[in-house]
Amino acid sequence: MKTFNYVVTNVLGIHARPAAMLAQACTNFKSAVVIEGNGEEAKGNDVLSILSLHAAKGTTLKLTITGEDEEEAMSKIQEVLKEVEPKDKPASILKVAFYGTKDYDRIFFSELSKDKGEGTYNVDITYFNSRLTSETAHLSVGFDAVCIFVNDEAPRPVVEELHKNGVKLILLRCAGFNNVDLDAAKECGITVLRVPAYSPYAVAEHAMTLIQAANRRINKAVNKVRDNNFSLNGLLGLDLHNKVAGIMGTGRIGQIMARICKGYGMTVLGWDAYPNKKLEEEGLLTYVTKEELLKRSDLISLHAPLIMGEGGTYHMINDEAINMMKDGVMLVNTSRGPLIDTDALIKGLRANKFHAVGLDVYEGEDGNVYTDHSDDMMQNSIVARLTTFPNLILTSHQAFFTREALQAIAAVTMENARNFNEGLEYGASEVK
Numbered sequence: 001m002k003t004f005n006y007v008v009t010n011v012l013g014i015h016a017r018p019a020a021m022l023a024q025a026c027t028n029f030k031s032a033v034v035i036e037g038n039g040e041e042a043k044g045n046d047v048l049s050i051l052s053l054h055a056a057k058g059t060t061l062k063l064t065i066t067g068e069d070e071e072e073a074m075s076k077i078q079e080v081l082k083e084v085e086p087k088d089k090p091a092s093i094l095k096v097a098f099y100g101t102k103d104y105d106r107i108f109f110s111e112l113s114k115d116k117g118e119g120t121y122n123v124d125i126t127y128f129n130s131r132l133t134s135e136t137a138h139l140s141v142g143f144d145a146v147c148i149f150v151n152d153e154a155p156r157p158v159v160e161e162l163h164k165n166g167v168k169l170i171l172l173r174c175a176g177f178n179n180v181d182l183d184a185a186k187e188c189g190i191t192v193l194r195v196p197a198y199s200p201y202a203v204a205e206h207a208m209t210l211i212q213a214a215n216r217r218i219n220k221a222v223n224k225v226r227d228n229n230f231s232l233n234g235l236l237g238l239d240l241h242n243k244v245a246g247i248m249g250t251g252r253i254g255q256i257m258a259r260i261c262k263g264y265g266m267t268v269l270g271w272d273a274y275p276n277k278k279l280e281e282e283g284l285l286t287y288v289t290k291e292e293l294l295k296r297s298d299l300i301s302l303h304a305p306l307i308m309g310e311g312g313t314y315h316m317i318n319d320e321a322i323n324m325m326k327d328g329v330m331l332v333n334t335s336r337g338p339l340i341d342t343d344a345l346i347k348g349l350r351a352n353k354f355h356a357v358g359l360d361v362y363e364g365e366d367g368n369v370y371t372d373h374s375d376d377m378m379q380n381s382i383v384a385r386l387t388t389f390p391n392l393i394l395t396s397h398q399a400f401f402t403r404e405a406l407q408a409i410a411a412v413t414m415e416n417a418r419n420f421n422e423g424l425e426y427g428a429s430e431v432k
């Protein structure tokens, strides 16, 4: 166990930015961090809990760090506490139009944008419920930036309208950026920043959850038991142990999925336009051609970004790819819907090609995701068709949705806004 005292020297106390940075630092360690101050206790990995300490300038905080990596955690935390001292460079407040707001966005973003002034994020957010489309782009008049998510639409006409309205920055509160016309943004002088990595674990863990739920027919099993039906008919699954996993796209998320599959005792194959030799050297996976991966894998998990055009990934799972797969294959997509040609998938499902399919994303999902349509007539026939298959499980773009990921998304987005406002470096956040 490690403990140390820290006297808050920041004039604003432990305000949103230091709290977010502390929580981010603590999340990356196995050790538990407890912060005591003003007679209260906070969890180090929880930004809201840290803020609830109301630690003003002069407060003495006692930090206790317990766990196998406590030494490293303590030095990182001390580094962060040094870094959050206010700098005396004045900057004006950045006005942000936040599109497609959900209650869970407000939980973190409202707290982080509360403080104004030097050393803070210095961001003023106006929340709009509507997502960004050509119909709602006019709401951006008078804002410096728009903050958008995966289901917002920023093709050329929308980007040009944002530019006309005075917007200079698009803040993507997600990793993917296929919904923004980057050429148009460049021509309009609009900077595009994203959250390159928030929690690859959230997405990879959901990928395994989905495919295991489909493999072991969990939906059906739960409904049967609720119905007083304890027969096992129709629930037969497959062991993953000693099977072959094929990871298509071995970046941040794909690598974690490879490790999860390895943990199940699977042999892991990888395919990527830019193979990462280190993964092979450490014995995690073996790179093969796309064809070999499709032919040899029992479980195929998609983690490549959506790229249109020659050499891209649009419809990389089509009739031809499905024909190459083993009979009884399992397929999971937590990346982007258009990686799979839905008609080809449905044809394959009807022909009994797949033992199990897990989809967190699907073609044409934009009008559906994050919206309650339970009282509306169903408009999207893709959902209607896919949900009829007993071996397919569909979730609605929720792989990212963990507390750790939301906290990180808010912290990195606010840091991006601040870097833009203060003319600082963007690092990996910039999309060019």
Ligand SMILES: NC(=O)c1ccc[n+]([C@@H]2O[C@H](COP(=O)([O-])OP(=O)(O)OC[C@H]3O[C@@H](n4cnc5c(N)ncnc54)[C@H](O)[C@@H]3O)[C@@H](O)[C@H]2O)c1
Pocket (backbone or CB within 6 Å): 175, 176, 196, 197, 200, 203, 248, 249, 250, 251, 252, 253, 254, 271, 272, 273, 274, 275, 303, 304, 305, 306, 307, 311, 312, 313, 334, 335, 336, 360, 361, 397, 398, 399, 400, 401
């Ligand atoms: N469902 C969700 O909630 C959710 C959340 C976050 C990310 N995602 C999706 O997951 C995808 C992967 O995220 P990541 O953080 O691992 O990205 P990443 O950039 O770290 O990895 C992507 C990998 O794909 C490879 N790649 C690029 N172009 C390729 C091509 N044409 N053919 C084959 N491989 C190619 C890259 O070399 C890289 O290794 C994102 O693009 C995003 O679409 C989904």
